Amino acid sequence: xxxxxxxxxxILFLGILILLFLFLLDLNQRLVQLNRxxxxxxxxxxxxxxxxxxxxxxxxxxxxxxxxxxxEAYARNQANMVKPGENPIILVPVHTPQPPLMSTPTPxxxxxxxxxxxxxxxxxx
Numbered sequence: 001x002x003x004x005x006x007x008x009x010x011i012l013f014l015g016i017l018i019l020l021f022l023f024l025l026d027l028n029q030r031l032v033q034l035n036r037x038x039x040x041x042x043x044x045x046x047x048x049x050x051x052x053x054x055x056x057x058x059x060x061x062x063x064x065x066x067x068x069x070x071x072e073a074y075a076r077n078q079a080n081m082v083k084p085g086e087n088p089i090i091l092v093p094v095h096t097p098q099p100p101l102m103s104t105p106t107p108x109x110x111x112x113x114x115x116x117x118x119x120x121x122x123x124x125x
Contacts, residue, residue: 064070075081082088 080088
C-alpha cells in the first residue's frame with residue numbers, strides 16, 4: 001500500500017489556511033463597501049444640510065412676502081400708491097437745455113478722370 005504524500009494534519013492545516021484566506025477576502029470587500037457607503041452618506045448629509053438652508057431661506061422670504069410691510073413697500077415703490085390723506089410728491093426731472101449740435105459739412109469730392117490719374121502718375125502732380 002502506497003502512503004499518501006499528505007498527512008491528515010497537513011490537509012487540515014491547508015483547509016484552515018484556505019478558509020482564513022476566503023474570510024480575509026470577504027472582509028476586504030466589506031471594508032471597501034463600508035468606505036464607499038460612508039463617503040456617500042457624508043455627501044448626502046452635506047446635500048441635505050444645503051437643502052435645509054434653502055428651505056429656511058424660502059420660509060423667511062415667504063414670511064416677509066405675506067407680511068404687511070412687504071405689501072406696503074410694494075404698493076408705495078412699484079405701484080405708486082398712497083394712503084388716504086397723503087399727498088404724493090412727484091419729482092420732475094430738470095432738463096438742462098442742450099446746445100445745438102453743429103455739424104461740420106463734408107467736402108464734396110470731385111470725381112477724378114482717368115487721364116488725370118495717368119498725368120499725376122507720370123508727371124507727379
